[in-house]
Each structure stands twice: as structure tokens, then as C-alpha cells.
Amino acid sequence: MASPKIIDTHTHIFVEEFSADRNQIITRASEVCRALILPNIDEESIAQVEAVCGQWPDLCFPALGLHPSSVPEEPGDVLNRMEALLQSRKWYGIGETGLDLYWDKSTLSQQVVSLNRHCDWAIEYDLPLILHSREATSETISLIRERQDGKLNGVFHCFTGTLAEAEAILDLGFYLGIGGVITYPKSELKNVLKAVDQTRIVLETDSPWLPPVPYRGKRNESSYIRHVAEAIALSWHVSTDEVAEITSRNALELFRLP
Numbered sequence: 001m002a003s004p005k006i007i008d009t010h011t012h013i014f015v016e017e018f019s020a021d022r023n024q025i026i027t028r029a030s031e032v033c034r035a036l037i038l039p040n041i042d043e044e045s046i047a048q049v050e051a052v053c054g055q056w057p058d059l060c061f062p063a064l065g066l067h068p069s070s071v072p073e074e075p076g077d078v079l080n081r082m083e084a085l086l087q088s089r090k091w092y093g094i095g096e097t098g099l100d101l102y103w104d105k106s107t108l109s110q111q112v113v114s115l116n117r118h119c120d121w122a123i124e125y126d127l128p129l130i131l132h133s134r135e136a137t138s139e140t141i142s143l144i145r146e147r148q149d150g151k152l153n154g155v156f157h158c159f160t161g162t163l164a165e166a167e168a169i170l171d172l173g174f175y176l177g178i179g180g181v182i183t184y185p186k187s188e189l190k191n192v193l194k195a196v197d198q199t200r201i202v203l204e205t206d207s208p209w210l211p212p213v214p215y216r217g218k219r220n221e222s223s224y225i226r227h228v229a230e231a232i233a234l235s236w237h238v239s240t241d242e243v244a245e246i247t248s249r250n251a252l253e254l255f256r257l258p
């Protein structure tokens with residue numbers, strides 16, 4: 001019997017790092033994954049997200065948002081133009097959005113404005129948020145806690161935080177997106193995952209970035225998600241197939257994929 005397929009809830013397969021061999025990458029992904037969620041990064045990448053999802057409509061599902069590292073000094077206009085696109089087609093998530101204090105602390109107030117607008121959209125369109133937080137997990141949790149009126153849900157993508165942060169996120173009704181970092185020898189994530197509710201874990205690659213062991217230093221791709229599932233299986237003392245089944249069920253529920 002074939003292994004159950006995995007859902008990659010966060011891949012940037014639309015970026016130019018894949019332009020030379022995207023067909024092969026997606027063919028390989030389709031052997032391992034039953035769906036890929038493609039979170040948009042900036043205004044320029046929207047057309048490419050839509051083109052890839054149009055070409056592989058049964059595998060690739062788009063999300064619309066402005067990455068915190070792409071938030072300009074005056075974000076109002078780009079956010080207005082993105083908001084206008086929300087009605088233009090079916091989107092499966094809002095993001096990625098969030099707070100990033102690693103790359104740029106100077107735009108924090110604009111990032112907060114942007115994240116709040118994304119929260120408005122998620123509520124209005126009843127879509128899950130795809131949240132990026134880098135060196136800003138507690139700030140992101142606080143903002144979501146302020147905004148949580150019972151209608152927000154979503155995922156803290158590429159979660160690498162502490163057990164206390166994981167529990168705070170689950171208390172908010174959100175999911176944890178787990179990627180290649182769990183395969184790194186020094187990562188504490190394996191221990192955190194032992195203690196959290198398995199029904200709130202979804203898998204992701206964040207490809208082309210953050211490749212799992214044994215591909216560190218190389219370009220990441222969705223088919224490598226198998227290594228993430230294997231690492232979680234060790235942590236949960238279940239089979240990799242069970243991790244695939246559990247996390248795909250979770251992702252289907254969160255993103256309401258067809």
C-alpha cells in the first residue's frame with residue numbers, strides 16, 4: 001500500500017529559485033504531497049502565485065498577504081490594493097503576515113498595522129492566518145490575543161519556540177507549523193512536540209528555505225517534507241505514515257481544502 005500523502009502548508013514554489021526546474025520539483029512534490037499551500041510574499045509575487053496555482057489546481061492552493069519583511073514605510077496603498085484582490089478569486093489563507101524583528105526592527109509599527117489589517121481580512125473572509133514571527137513570537141502572540149474574538153484561526157508557521165509559547169498559541173486556537181528545523185540536532189522542538197496536542201500540528205517546508213537534514217545548505221523543496229514527518233514520528237513514537245495522516249487531517253481542517 002502506498003504511504004499516505006503529506007500536506008506542505010507553507011511553500012514558496014513560485015519564487016525564481018524554482019524557475020528553471022519548477023515542473024520537476026512539482027512532479028516530485030506530487031509523489032509525496034497531496035496539497036501545497038503557497039503563501040504570497042509581496043505585491044510582485046501575486047501573479048506568480050496565481051500562475052502556479054492555475055497550472056496545478058489540484059495540488060497548489062494560494063494564500064494572499066504581505067510578508068512582514070516586505071512591509072514598506074507607508075503600507076496603506078499596497079494593503080488597499082491587496083484587499084481589493086480578496087474578492088477576485090478563492091484564497092485558502094491570509095498571509096504570510098506577522099512580525100519580524102530579525103531583519104528589520106525599524107518598521108515594527110508598520111508591521112503591526114499590516115498584521116492588524118490581515119486580521120481584519122481573516123475575519124471578514126473567514127480564512128486562516130498564516131503567521132510569520134521571527135524574534136517576535138511573544139509580540140505576535142500578544143497581538144493575536146488582543147484580536148482573538150473567537151473568529152480568528154490560523155498557523156504560526158515555522159514554529160521554533162518554547163513549550164510555553166506553543167501552549168499559548170494552542171490556547172489561542174491556533175496551529176503550529178513544523179518544518180525542517182525539527183531535524184536539526186540542536187533543536188528543542190522534538191521535546192516541545194512530545195508535549196503538545198497532536199491535532200494542532202501541521203507540516204511545512206518553507207521551501208526554498210530551511211531545508212531539513214540531510215539537505216542543509218541546499219535548496220529546499222516540498223518532497224523533502226518526508227524528513228520532517230520522520231523526525232516528528234520519532235518524537236511521537238508513531239510511524240511516519242501516522243504522522244502524515246494526522247497532520248494532513250489537521251491541515252485539511254484548518255485550510256478547508258477540497
Ligand SMILES: [Zn+2]
Pocket residue numbers: 010012039096206
Ligand atoms: Zn514563508
